[in-house]
Amino acid sequence: MARKLPPLHLLHLFEAAGRNLSFKKAAEELFLTPSAISHQIKALEENLETTLFTRQARGVKLTIAGTSYLAVVQEVFEKLDQGTMQLKKQHNSQSLRIATFSTLASNIIIPRLSLFQHAFPEIKLSIETSTELVDLHYDEFDIALRLGKGDWPGVISEKLFDLQVSPMCSPAFSQKYKLTSVSQIPQVPLIKLSNIEDAWSTWAENVGLTGLELQSSLSCGSYDAVIQAAQQGLGLVLGALPLENSTLKNGQLVKPFKEQIQFEQSCYAVYLPQDKQRQDISVFLRWFKQQVKRPAIL
Numbered sequence: 001m002a003r004k005l006p007p008l009h010l011l012h013l014f015e016a017a018g019r020n021l022s023f024k025k026a027a028e029e030l031f032l033t034p035s036a037i038s039h040q041i042k043a044l045e046e047n048l049e050t051t052l053f054t055r056q057a058r059g060v061k062l063t064i065a066g067t068s069y070l071a072v073v074q075e076v077f078e079k080l081d082q083g084t085m086q087l088k089k090q091h092n093s094q095s096l097r098i099a100t101f102s103t104l105a106s107n108i109i110i111p112r113l114s115l116f117q118h119a120f121p122e123i124k125l126s127i128e129t130s131t132e133l134v135d136l137h138y139d140e141f142d143i144a145l146r147l148g149k150g151d152w153p154g155v156i157s158e159k160l161f162d163l164q165v166s167p168m169c170s171p172a173f174s175q176k177y178k179l180t181s182v183s184q185i186p187q188v189p190l191i192k193l194s195n196i197e198d199a200w201s202t203w204a205e206n207v208g209l210t211g212l213e214l215q216s217s218l219s220c221g222s223y224d225a226v227i228q229a230a231q232q233g234l235g236l237v238l239g240a241l242p243l244e245n246s247t248l249k250n251g252q253l254v255k256p257f258k259e260q261i262q263f264e265q266s267c268y269a270v271y272l273p274q275d276k277q278r279q280d281i282s283v284f285l286r287w288f289k290q291q292v293k294r295p296a297i298l
Contacts, residue, residue, distance in 0.1 A: 010044040011073050013037055018070040022059055082137060086274060095124035096280045100145035102129040103224055107246050112291050123280050136272050143281060144270045156276060158269045161242060161292050165203060166260035168239035168253045169230050179256035182207060189217035189235035191226045199238055207259040242292055
């Protein structure tokens with residue numbers, strides 16, 4: 001049975017006019033004249049046999065019916081927009097688009113990327129790094145690799161690995177202070193993340209060091225920055241494993257103490273429920289988990 005719906009272009013004009021509560025602003029948005037918008041809205045009203053706007057001296061106002069219908073039209077357009085984006089992602093995508101944070105990309109994914117390309121030449125990867133939390137419903141990514149507790153709503157969160165946190169420093173720094181015991185921590189310069197104020201005291205308490213006065217000599221705004229500062233010999237830093245496996249293996253950092261604790265957040269792969277059966281996603285995640293378990297590549 002054929003649906004008796006108004007022409008789509010009229011609904012598009014109506015949505016713009018209703019959202020802006022102005023024929024003039026809708027015209028500017030759609031590159032039309034206010035007169036053209038007015039005539040098209042009149043045609044829609046005749047099609048629906050309902051008045052959608054009241055014309056006033058200083059503009060227009062939605063009627064009760066217009067307000068109700070605008071909500072319906074906007075909901076339909078929202079679903080259409082999401083469906084179109086999903087269709088493009090599933091069938092027209094030329095690459096698997098991954099959003100992640102820079103440390104994971106530079107320390108684990110990029111050094112092994114040639115291995116993935118050799119094993120799966122049919123899957124093209126597009127990797128973007130950002131500290132911003134992407135919304136997979138609207139941003140054009142297929143997977144987000146992020147730290148958290150896996151409790152994000154409306155998505156599938158697949159745990160990839162837990163993080164272990166331990167003090168790290170440059171080899172020269174370790175030799176300079178002859179580091180052998182965590183009891184030495186209060187006597188050496190510490191580097192901290194500015195957005196995690198109590199990281200050092202929390203770590204110390206978890207390994208049984210209580211009542212100690214811990215003073216940081218340097219504070220940086222990002223994890224990558226504190227790691228780089230430690231590589232320059234500026235202090236002791238709390239590094240995360242397996243993220244720093246490669247820097248430990250190549251000698252840029254050392255782990256002077258055996259003590260380590262599990263970080264409260266883990267690394268997850270996050271994707272939409274409708275993408276659960278996508279082969280490219282399952283292939284990449286299976287490969288990625290294998291790489292995390294393998295020794296670091298220099």
